[in-house]
Amino acid sequence: MPKILIKNGLNAGKAIINSWASMFKAGLKLLVPYLVFFQLFVAPSSAADVSNESKLSIATASNFRPVLEQLRAAFFQQINNKEKNYQINISSASSGVIYAQILQGAPFQLFFSANTSFPEKLVASGHGMADTLVTYAIGKLVLVSRNKNNGSGSANPAEILFKAKRIAIANPRTAPYGIAAMEVIESLGVVDESKPKLVVGNNIAQAWQFFHSGNADVAIVAASLMSSPGQAEFKQEGISAIDLSPYLKHPVRQSLVATKPVGQLAQQFLGFMKTPTAKKIIVDGGYLLSPSDDYLTQ
Amino acid sequence: MSVNLNLNSLMDLSVKYVPSGDSNFSLALKVKLPSSGITAVYGPSGCGKTSLLRCIAGLAEAEHCQLSIGEHAIGDLPVTKRQLGYVFQEDRLFPHLSVEGNLDFAYKRRFSDEGPSKHEVIEWLDIEALLNRKPDQLSGGQKQRVAIARSLLTAPRCLLLDEPLAGVDSKARTPILFHLETVAANLDIPMIYVSHNLDEIIRLANHLIIMDQGQLVADGPLLNMLSRLDLELAQQENAAVVLNTRIAGHDGDYSLTHLAWGDSENGSLIIGQLPGAIGERVRVRIPCRDVSIALEEPNQSSILNVLPGVISDIELVDGARAIVKTEVAGQSILARITRMSLECLQLEKGKAVFLQIKTVALLSEHQ
Amino acid sequence: MNLLSSDIAALWLTLQLAAVTTIILMVIGAPLAWWLARSTSRFASVIEAMVALPLILPPTVIGFYLLIAFSPDNFLGGSWLALTGQSLAFTFSGLVIGSVIYSLPFVVQPLQSGFQSFDHKLLEAAETMGSGSFDRFFNLIIPLTRRAFATAALLGFAHTMGEFGVVLMIGGNIPGETQVLSIALYDHVEALDYQRAHWLAAGLLIFSFVLLVFLYGFNRNKGIRAG
Numbered sequence: 020m021p022k023i024l025i026k027n028g029l030n031a032g033k034a035i036i037n038s039w040a041s042m043f044k045a046g047l048k049l050l051v052p053y054l055v056f057f058q059l060f061v062a063p064s065s066a067a068d069v070s071n072e073s074k075l076s077i078a079t080a081s082n083f084r085p086v087l088e089q090l091r092a093a094f095f096q097q098i099n100n101k102e103k104n105y106q107i108n109i110s111s112a113s114s115g116v117i118y119a120q121i122l123q124g125a126p127f128q129l130f131f132s133a134n135t136s137f138p139e140k141l142v143a144s145g146h147g148m149a150d151t152l153v154t155y156a157i158g159k160l161v162l163v164s165r166n167k168n169n170g171s172g173s174a175n176p177a178e179i180l181f182k183a184k185r186i187a188i189a190n191p192r193t194a195p196y197g198i199a200a201m202e203v204i205e206s207l208g209v210v211d212e213s214k215p216k217l218v219v220g221n222n223i224a225q226a227w228q229f230f231h232s233g234n235a236d237v238a239i240v241a242a243s244l245m246s247s248p249g250q251a252e253f254k255q256e257g258i259s260a261i262d263l264s265p266y267l268k269h270p271v272r273q274s275l276v277a278t279k280p281v282g283q284l285a286q287q288f289l290g291f292m293k294t295p296t297a298k299k300i301i302v303d304g305g306y307l308l309s310p311s312d313d314y315l316t317q
Numbered sequence: 318m319s320v321n322l323n324l325n326s327l328m329d330l331s332v333k334y335v336p337s338g339d340s341n342f343s344l345a346l347k348v349k350l351p352s353s354g355i356t357a358v359y360g361p362s363g364c365g366k367t368s369l370l371r372c373i374a375g376l377a378e379a380e381h382c383q384l385s386i387g388e389h390a391i392g393d394l395p396v397t398k399r400q401l402g403y404v405f406q407e408d409r410l411f412p413h414l415s416v417e418g419n420l421d422f423a424y425k426r427r428f429s430d431e432g433p434s435k436h437e438v439i440e441w442l443d444i445e446a447l448l449n450r451k452p453d454q455l456s457g458g459q460k461q462r463v464a465i466a467r468s469l470l471t472a473p474r475c476l477l478l479d480e481p482l483a484g485v486d487s488k489a490r491t492p493i494l495f496h497l498e499t500v501a502a503n504l505d506i507p508m509i510y511v512s513h514n515l516d517e518i519i520r521l522a523n524h525l526i527i528m529d530q531g532q533l534v535a536d537g538p539l540l541n542m543l544s545r546l547d548l549e550l551a552q553q554e555n556a557a558v559v560l561n562t563r564i565a566g567h568d569g570d571y572s573l574t575h576l577a578w579g580d581s582e583n584g585s586l587i588i589g590q591l592p593g594a595i596g597e598r599v600r601v602r603i604p605c606r607d608v609s610i611a612l613e614e615p616n617q618s619s620i621l622n623v624l625p626g627v628i629s630d631i632e633l634v635d636g637a638r639a640i641v642k643t644e645v646a647g648q649s650i651l652a653r654i655t656r657m658s659l660e661c662l663q664l665e666k667g668k669a670v671f672l673q674i675k676t677v678a679l680l681s682e683h684q
Numbered sequence: 685m686n687l688l689s690s691d692i693a694a695l696w697l698t699l700q701l702a703a704v705t706t707i708i709l710m711v712i713g714a715p716l717a718w719w720l721a722r723s724t725s726r727f728a729s730v731i732e733a734m735v736a737l738p739l740i741l742p743p744t745v746i747g748f749y750l751l752i753a754f755s756p757d758n759f760l761g762g763s764w765l766a767l768t769g770q771s772l773a774f775t776f777s778g779l780v781i782g783s784v785i786y787s788l789p790f791v792v793q794p795l796q797s798g799f800q801s802f803d804h805k806l807l808e809a810a811e812t813m814g815s816g817s818f819d820r821f822f823n824l825i826i827p828l829t830r831r832a833f834a835t836a837a838l839l840g841f842a843h844t845m846g847e848f849g850v851v852l853m854i855g856g857n858i859p860g861e862t863q864v865l866s867i868a869l870y871d872h873v874e875a876l877d878y879q880r881a882h883w884l885a886a887g888l889l890i891f892s893f894v895l896l897v898f899l900y901g902f903n904r905n906k907g908i909r910a911g
Contacts, residue, residue: 115874164784185774190857194875218774218856229856234756234773396811409809413827422823428813471813496701 023136026189076108076126077285080133082196082223082241083156083235083273084111087131093300094291105284112223121146121278128285131155131275151277155292158271159242159264160199163230164255176261177207178238187218187226187235195271196223198241203266213256219309239263241271243305264307272309324354328386332372334365334379344368344379344531348523349511352386355501357522357539360510362494365531370477373509374403386474386507390503402473404481408460408608410452416463417448423470432472433504442466443492447655458489462496469500476500476508482499482517495521500630515555519602520680543592544642544649546632557604559647559680562586564597568639568647576601584646587621588677600680607676608652610641614671626650628666629661630680641674650674691884693860694868700862701776702844706785709791709840710833712784717795717836718821721802738829739789747853750782754854774856779864782850791840798832799825829902838899 049093079087091107098105110117110127120135121127122144130147132138135154141147162176164183180186189197197219204213220226223240245260264270275292277285291297298308334344344365351358358366371377371386374473375396384391391399410419424435427511435666439445442462452460461481468476478497482490494517501521517537518525525542527534527550535548542550543558550556565577567590574591576599578584586601593599616625626645633639639659641652650672664670707817714736722726738746752759753773762789772778802825810820826833848866856861864886873882 025721081858111876115876119876185855185856190871190874192871209828218858220856221852221870225853228751228853229773232751232773233757234751234761234771376812397814397816399812400814401812402727403809405805405809405810407805409805411806411810411824411828422810423813426819428814468813 027155034186042087070232072301073168073284074102074108075105075128075282075288076110077288078110078112078121078125078127078177079131080117080195080273081111081113081271082133082158082243083131084109085246085261086088086156086243086301086306089304090292090297091298093296094288096295097291097294098287107284108287112196120141125264127278128282129275129277132272133271133273135272135274138274141276141278146278147276148279148281150290151281152274153273154274154309156273156301156304157197157309158196159305159307160196160203160239160267160271161242161245161260162203162237162239162263163227163258164237164247164258166259174261176203176266177209178265179210179261180204180207183213183216183237185218185235186213186216187229187238189223189226190219190221194222195273196239196241199267199269203263203271206266206268224256225278241305246303246305268291270307273306274289326354328384331381331383332369332374332379333381334368334372334377336368340349342368342531343370346531346533347517348526348533348536350507350526350536352507352557353495353505354523355508355510355521356524356526357518358526358528359513359515359518360528360534362513363530364528366513366528368468368531369477369528370403370479371512373475374397374401375399376403382474386431386546389474399545400474401472402471402476404461404465404468404470404476404478406480406483407554408452408464408484410455410459410463410467412452412458414451415448416444416450416452416455419452419463423467427470427472428474429472430624433469435470435505436468438466441503442496456489458485458493461485462493464662465493465497465500468579469504473506475506478508480512480514481510482514482661490517497521500543509606510678515553515557519557520560524649544651546630546642546651547642551605551632551674552634554606555604556601556606556651556653557678558649558651559648560586560601560603562599562601564591564593564595567596572603578648579646581607582646583625585624586677588673588679601618602678602680603650603674604678605653607652608650609673609675610652610654610658610662610664611671611673615673618673620673620675622677624650624672624673624674626670626672627669628664628670630666631664643670643671645672688738688880690859690863691868691880694863694865694884695887697776697860697863698845698865701783701847702841703780704780705787705844706837706840707792708724708780708784709787710837713788713795713836713840714833715790718799718825719839720792720796725880734793736789738786743786743847743849744853746785747782747850750785750850750854754778761762773854774858774862776861778809778854779851779862782854783844783847786847787840787843791836791842792841794832794835795829798829798835802829835899838895842895846888 023280077087087109089167091109094296095105114132114134114137117127117130119143120139121130130138131139138147138152142149158217162179164179188200191197191201204210219237220229223244226238227240229235229245230240237301242260277289329349331347332344336342342365343521348479360366360367360455368377372382373391374378375391375394382392390399391401409514411422414422420435420438439448442465444459444462444466447455447459447463455463465481473522482493485493498521510518510521523538525539526536527542527548535542535545540559540561542548545551560578561574562578565576565585567573568575572590573587574589576586588601591599614625624645626643628641629644629649630642631639633656634653637656639654639656641654641664643650643652652672722731751773752758756762756765761772764770767848770777770890772781806824807820815823846866847864848870851862851864851867855864855867857863857867864883865884867886869881872878872884
């Protein structure tokens with residue numbers, strides 16, 4: 020039976036390859052003239068030129084995206100980009116995924132991570148430019164709950180966690196805010212009571228979604244979520260947010276790094292990040308600024 | 318088989334049906350049929366024969382369909398409760414079961430215990446050798462035999478057959494006709510046989526219903542219907558009459574058998590030797606085109622069967638032909654001749670003539 | 685090889701989810717597919733479209749709306765809570781509901797196709813033999829549409845095994861309860877634990893492949909044509 024299987028498999032494979040080959044040949048006949056035409060008359064100047072001079076691609080941890088978009092808009096205003104000569108593309112994903120992609124050669128020039136270890140790793144591996152590594156924001160952790168569930172309006176996080184039915188957090192294994200959430204739970208001393216009630220979202224956005232949809236009555240998320248444009252109205256819905264920073268020994272330091280080679284536009288943008296305009300946008304977005312980092316607080 | 322209508326054993330059939338899609342066609346029929354033996358339904362295609370059967374079975378939703386078989390009135394019963402057997406034009410055997418499996422399927426669901434046994438049915442249809450085969454391993458004729466057998470095993474009160482031999486090639490048909498005769502002889506239920514094949518009908522039926530465009534044209538015992546000149550039946554290519562005879566004697570020297578009817582002086586036929594006792598009943602079929610008419614008794618002719626008779630009716634078929642009906646010892650024989658001969662011989666009603674019969678076909682091996 | 689207990693728990697959970705979902709789908713799906721195959725009402729095409737939706741909708745859309753529906757403040761979540769005292773989100777029951785919707789077309793469509801190609805003349809013949817609806821269904825239709833049933837069951841099962849988007853939205857990633865294989869795999873990738881990721885990914889790939897080989901082999905051999 021195996022012999023027949025292999026023989027059939029080979030025959031099938033040959034047939035498939037033959038049909039693909041003939042399709043390919045047919046396609047080529049159409050494609051070649053088009054390509055020639057395109058190259059001669061239509062194609063813009065080569066990619067290398069574009070990326071360094073007028074195009075910048077940034078990859079950011081998803082939680083920072085709304086703020087980064089505001090930063091981009093302010094930056095364009097500052098350099099007067101009315102002609103739209105300059106382009107900044109923003110991709111967002113979880114920091115781990117971006118890190119892995121950059122290792123595989125993804126063409127991101129700036130990486131805004133939700134932690135510091137990934138940018139450090141990139142510097143260590145030679146992908147990242149050491150002197151561009153800087154903490155751009157510190158995440159503010161908050162405990163959100165609905166006032167109606169919270170009965171007495173308690174401001175005691177341990178009590179709220181204790182009474183909660185379902186606690187939504189980001190994945191403590193993979194998301195910086197999840198790690199931080201677990202740290203807070205431990206330092207509050209309610210690990211055993213909380214663990215069975217934990218529901219883990221992929222990231223804080225999903226943890227927030229669990230809470231928002233009513234399926235989780237309590238969530239530990241980043242304050243920046245509550246500041247994002249879409250969530251403004253929910254502040255009125257009787258949601259209270261308790262700052263958890265006092266209970267967090269290791270704040271969530273979000274750092275960025277530029278990948279080699281660092282282009283001109285990237286330099287310009289990094290410069291912009293130091294300005295007061297940029298700092299205000301970051302703080303308004305629900306983040307803290309790094310006090311120990313003189314670089315940003317000037 | 319009795320030729321006379323026994324009024325005590327008649328069923329009333331009444332059907333009214335208008336198919337939902339086709340507003341041009343409607344079926345309305347009221348007729349009496351014998352409650353045993355084979356009743357054939359004959360007519361051109363599209364006349365509604367199949368619709369009639371489907372209405373009786375309940376497969377088509379008739380406005381109104383009434384039939385009482387004994388005390389069993391099928392009236393408004395759902396299909397599953399009508400207790401009728403149906404043999405379709407296609408065999409419709411269940412492909413996942415063997416022949417025996419198909420038979421068992423029917424037998425397990427039989428309506429009563431008064432029907433034939435598996436063994437009997439297998440014998441009548443001669444399907445013993447096929448029991449372990451699957452339907453896709455059978456020929457068309459074999460499949461239909463199994464289908465007929467299967468339909469009998471539910472102990473139906475009436476068997477409906479819708480052109481069962483239409484899809485069977487001609488060589489295979491004859492044995493199946495034989496099997497059907499066996500079944501009819503052994504079962505006391507009415508069988509309604511739809512066909513547009515006159516040969517089959519002549520062979521099998523003892524009662525005939527003729528339909529056209531959804532209406533009843535004529536009905537009656539087969540023998541009577543065959544010799545009626547007012548029906549189109551007599552004008553068919555293979556028109557024939559059927560005679561009821563009995564064996565009068567055997568001629569061992571020449572291997573011939575003498576048949577007779579009526580007063581047996583005029584009513585006699587000579588055919589090839591038959592097994593059978595004196596007095597045993599035999600049905601024969603005489604094709605109209607094989608009968609010719611003479612005004613005088615031909616003396617020196619190789620044709621053995623020359624019968625005197627009196628012309629009772631004449632009908633012109635078309636410009637060239639005519640049919641002449643002659644009474645011989647109480648039964649009618651039709652002859653198809655040319656109009657020219659008709660006029661040359663000055664044939665007319667009441668004239669005494671001689672019939673020369675070239676072909677006498679036996680309708681069954683035994684009766 | 686580092687098959688930690690959570691991976692085994694994920695595997696076991698996934699198998700259970702697939703099995704329960706498939707059973708429910710076969711029971712709901714067969715009559716639905718039968719009706720769709722035979723119905724002449726215009727309403728049928730609406731139902732057909734609804735059944736086919738999960739084929740083209742991103743699973744995240746299904747998950748998104750399910751999360752809303754599961755909320756204790758809404759009808760579905762609320763009544764479930766009242767009836768059973770449990771929430772629907774983040775539970776196995778919630779996953780089952782999500783999987784049933786997600787894999788519905790994979791079960792209904794092969795069944796419907798099988799029923800449609802079934803020769804209804806055989807049913808007429810059976811009817812005249814006194815065979816009622818249930819009898820015809822179990823003794824005639826099912827044996828003759830074995831291939832369709834096998835395809836439906838195996839596809840439903842395999843498809844649920846690989847479910848990701850819906851579970852991601854409503855599962856809550858609870859080990860032993862809602863952390864199915866695909867979520868565990870995603871977790872490993874996020875945590876950069878590629879070795880464990882490889883084990884799960886390869887395992888799932890091989891399992892699915894073997895299942896499909898078995899299915900297509902079975903269908904080829906059992907060349908039963910109805911009518």
